Amino acid sequence: MAKVLTSKEDNYAQWYNDLVLKSGLAENSAVRGCMVIKPYGYAIWEKMRDELDRMFKETGHENAYFPLFIPKSFFSREANHVEGFAKECAVVTHYRLKTDEETGEIVVDPDARLEEELIVRPTSETIIWNTYKNWIQSYRDLPIMVNQWANVVRWEMRTRLFLRTTEFLWQEGHTAHATRQEAEEETMQMVKVYAEFSENFLGIPVLVGNKTESEKFAGAVETLTIEALMQDGKALQAGTSHFLGQNFAKAFDVQFTNKEGKLDHVWATSWGMTTRMIGALIMAHSDNHGLILPPRVAPIQVVIVPIYRGNDEFPPIAEAANKIKAQLTALGVSVKFDDRDTQKPGWKFAEYELKGVPVRLAIGPRDIENGTVELARRDTLEKKVMPQKGIATYIHDLLEEIQQSIYQKAINFRNANTHHVESWDELVDVLENKGGFALAHWDGSKESEDRIKETKASIRCLPLDAEPEEGKCVVSGKPSLRRVVIAKAY
Amino acid sequence: MAKVLTSKEDNYAQWYNDLVLKSGLAENSAVRGCMVIKPYGYAIWEKMRDELDRMFKETGHENAYFPLFIPKSFFSREANHVEGFAKECAVVTHYRLKTDEETGEIVVDPDARLEEELIVRPTSETIIWNTYKNWIQSYRDLPIMVNQWANVVRWEMRTRLFLRTTEFLWQEGHTAHATRQEAEEETMQMVKVYAEFSENFLGIPVLVGNKTESEKFAGAVETLTIEALMQDGKALQAGTSHFLGQNFAKAFDVQFTNKEGKLDHVWATSWGMTTRMIGALIMAHSDNHGLILPPRVAPIQVVIVPIYRGNDEFPPIAEAANKIKAQLTALGVSVKFDDRDTQKPGWKFAEYELKGVPVRLAIGPRDIENGTVELARRDTLEKKVMPQKGIATYIHDLLEEIQQSIYQKAINFRNANTHHVESWDELVDVLENKGGFALAHWDGSKESEDRIKETKASIRCLPLDAEPEEGKCVVSGKPSLRRVVIAKAY
Numbered sequence: 016m017a018k019v020l021t022s023k024e025d026n027y028a029q030w031y032n033d034l035v036l037k038s039g040l041a042e043n044s045a046v047r048g049c050m051v052i053k054p055y056g057y058a059i060w061e062k063m064r065d066e067l068d069r070m071f072k073e074t075g076h077e078n079a080y081f082p083l084f085i086p087k088s089f090f091s092r093e094a095n096h097v098e099g100f101a102k103e104c105a106v107v108t109h110y111r112l113k114t115d116e117e118t119g120e121i122v123v124d125p126d127a128r129l130e131e132e133l134i135v136r137p138t139s140e141t142i143i144w145n146t147y148k149n150w151i152q153s154y155r156d157l158p159i160m161v162n163q164w165a166n167v168v169r170w171e172m173r174t175r176l177f178l179r180t181t182e183f184l185w186q187e188g189h190t191a192h193a194t195r196q197e198a199e200e201e202t203m204q205m206v207k208v209y210a211e212f213s214e215n216f217l218g219i220p221v222l223v224g225n226k227t228e229s230e231k232f233a234g235a236v237e238t239l240t241i242e243a244l245m246q247d248g249k250a251l252q253a254g255t256s257h258f259l260g261q262n263f264a265k266a267f268d269v270q271f272t273n274k275e276g277k278l279d280h281v282w283a284t285s286w287g288m289t290t291r292m293i294g295a296l297i298m299a300h301s302d303n304h305g306l307i308l309p310p311r312v313a314p315i316q317v318v319i320v321p322i323y324r325g326n327d328e329f330p331p332i333a334e335a336a337n338k339i340k341a342q343l344t345a346l347g348v349s350v351k352f353d354d355r356d357t358q359k360p361g362w363k364f365a366e367y368e369l370k371g372v373p374v375r376l377a378i379g380p381r382d383i384e385n386g387t388v389e390l391a392r393r394d395t396l397e398k399k400v401m402p403q404k405g406i407a408t409y410i411h412d413l414l415e416e417i418q419q420s421i422y423q424k425a426i427n428f429r430n431a432n433t434h435h436v437e438s439w440d441e442l443v444d445v446l447e448n449k450g451g452f453a454l455a456h457w458d459g460s461k462e463s464e465d466r467i468k469e470t471k472a473s474i475r476c477l478p479l480d481a482e483p484e485e486g487k488c489v490v491s492g493k494p495s496l497r498r499v500v501i502a503k504a505y
Numbered sequence: 506m507a508k509v510l511t512s513k514e515d516n517y518a519q520w521y522n523d524l525v526l527k528s529g530l531a532e533n534s535a536v537r538g539c540m541v542i543k544p545y546g547y548a549i550w551e552k553m554r555d556e557l558d559r560m561f562k563e564t565g566h567e568n569a570y571f572p573l574f575i576p577k578s579f580f581s582r583e584a585n586h587v588e589g590f591a592k593e594c595a596v597v598t599h600y601r602l603k604t605d606e607e608t609g610e611i612v613v614d615p616d617a618r619l620e621e622e623l624i625v626r627p628t629s630e631t632i633i634w635n636t637y638k639n640w641i642q643s644y645r646d647l648p649i650m651v652n653q654w655a656n657v658v659r660w661e662m663r664t665r666l667f668l669r670t671t672e673f674l675w676q677e678g679h680t681a682h683a684t685r686q687e688a689e690e691e692t693m694q695m696v697k698v699y700a701e702f703s704e705n706f707l708g709i710p711v712l713v714g715n716k717t718e719s720e721k722f723a724g725a726v727e728t729l730t731i732e733a734l735m736q737d738g739k740a741l742q743a744g745t746s747h748f749l750g751q752n753f754a755k756a757f758d759v760q761f762t763n764k765e766g767k768l769d770h771v772w773a774t775s776w777g778m779t780t781r782m783i784g785a786l787i788m789a790h791s792d793n794h795g796l797i798l799p800p801r802v803a804p805i806q807v808v809i810v811p812i813y814r815g816n817d818e819f820p821p822i823a824e825a826a827n828k829i830k831a832q833l834t835a836l837g838v839s840v841k842f843d844d845r846d847t848q849k850p851g852w853k854f855a856e857y858e859l860k861g862v863p864v865r866l867a868i869g870p871r872d873i874e875n876g877t878v879e880l881a882r883r884d885t886l887e888k889k890v891m892p893q894k895g896i897a898t899y900i901h902d903l904l905e906e907i908q909q910s911i912y913q914k915a916i917n918f919r920n921a922n923t924h925h926v927e928s929w930d931e932l933v934d935v936l937e938n939k940g941g942f943a944l945a946h947w948d949g950s951k952e953s954e955d956r957i958k959e960t961k962a963s964i965r966c967l968p969l970d971a972e973p974e975e976g977k978c979v980v981s982g983k984p985s986l987r988r989v990v991i992a993k994a995y
Contacts, residue, residue: 046623049573057569060570091611102602104600108597110596112580112592357645
């Protein structure tokens, strides 16, 4: 059949875009920079959301919902935050349209100008801390462990489906604590939740570490990040958890009476993961045939395609298919029996390869005679004929094997593309020719970091698990006590 | 203890507002007309959302996500729709803020004016049908059965928590069909899903019927509604399902090749239910002690309160409580064991009455001696001492009984407050003195309907199950073939 995707090797960016469109995940909308998340893409987001939500609740969090709009003045309250967030944003200035009496057209009613402009939230620290002020008086009101599932808007000039869109979906956790230590522990707990989710659920290995001063969240004392490696050798920041210190409590005057009866400002964290993660999922595993989805995040884990001619051959095939479907469903496996007669088997095979369904079963007349079924694995493209008897249990176990295999493949890829570099030339060679993560000594100075940024790469993180190691900064030659991770990034 | 709520009899509106605030459901935010949905309120919304989502998927729908913003010009395309929706809305005119060089303040950057203003979606028919245009070529692409969970904004001058807020959460279904009949069947199917959800899940009986021409959705051919009766005798429109004919397909030029090979415009429906339903839930069941939640929608179905003095008495009580909790959890009942030592039992009793937890268990030292537990039903306020043995099964069954009992009570209330009226004077008497639903003959004319609206009441619906009955319009005296439902409404 005709190739529907540009190959990864020819043009990775084009392959990505083709794949998002052709597999039915998302498309651009009539509104610049805003995407439409199509049903198949949204089904993946639902799986991710449900799993994250479960993990959040298990770690003691509740959901709530705060306003879409934030008064402009709120952004000015936290000095660093305003620099980072109040610039490229959607500004609501009016609350009414009217019909122009001369032209008959719909125009903005100049009489309906807002006294204070409203910003469509790019992130919700300000409105939430303004709310927490009324919720917190005493240490007894703490901690507050709240998460919000919401849409946010950041006006982006160059957008790419999932990876960078003007509007995107995300969750943002916002917690309030009585002590610095508790808030720091929460920051660490949540970045570990993200790492676990990324590795165990999405099969994407990540490095966990601190951001540098220049890369941290606007308004944070410290930002922890998980960094994943994409197939083209670029890094992708996949989730961040921020220790906000008392910055927002001070900006919004949120004080509490502590156990000793003294007034103190509240300690804060925030943490978020977005629909961008769907982009990471695609770029971590997929191939030139289409998506490769780890079974845990796949909306359809098994598809059954009947192969027959004429109406006589169909009934026994349908019977066998429905029996296997029922067995799989009973084991908690999601199955689709695609019995449409409007499409041919070959078209369906290509379609489900494109959509990344982990296991495909094909059943034809000969399978009915022999009590067999043809099983194809999406990740390896291996096919084999199997007895129908016992197939459900086999597939149930196979899905777990596929989950692990996809993850292991991504780890192997990352290992093969992680380079210890000892000099500036070696660093540039990795960034410009090899791709991947460069582990390099850095002296901790802004000057050296700026020099690295000139290569269009950046320090992705200071890994938490880095071994202490004496060395020399690849930029300045000054002493350094551990390596950092440098890469070009999405 | 001190009464925390204004009584319903003194001031129903104040009682409602007190209850929303004091039970921790929601509060007003710093942004005019926008609410903060607090964790307990959001937990109720999650229960509602999950159940509706299950019902939508069971009836063949998928979720997707469309942009928050809609280009202004889109609204002008459907003549009636623009009248209804493009007026009171949030208008985004700029995409950047900047620091004013003179004052140092954050101001809107005049250079960042959008070429075309964007409207924050008040409803998404226009942007969705503009998208469907690219999805639909042939009858093979139909039906499209899509739902979206989203926030929407309608600029309201007078707002009330949940009932009428500038921003609210909802779901909006948007389906596309090859035939008029199929779209009409879908419209009917979804209003029935809403009715079933309202009655079986929320315990709120509803009338299902058609809206009049003047009350239907802007852009619809026909609107079906479910109408509930609140305790103060006012109606509340709790969900609507619209047959849109080919209006939006024509406005956005969405044509398809039908089975006969001819081009035709696509047939459409849309249907929605919102966070307003939480307001209905409150006003259908609650009392002067607080919320009364039907068990199916209650985030906590059973609370266990330990009653003890000193640390010695606590361990055996905790042991018994945790045992009962484990038994209930195994039966699928959600239980909270409130073992906080920062609050006294009396405070906890009042708190969970306020929050509407259906069943409360109290366990004290004497219960440990006797193997008993005190069980209190929130809906009837009945208390009795029960043996611990078998209590979990008893409660499991009791929750179902409470669900039915709350529903039956609401039905009885509605029956007692539904009045057949035969004349204008009788109608006015119901509307002004008795409250409730008035069943009256109406001649079908706009003039008579306008006269009814002058009483500040409206025709809520033309019930689907109304028996044909000859009579005379209570306004004009002209002949009428069936009764309509008239009431004041939220």
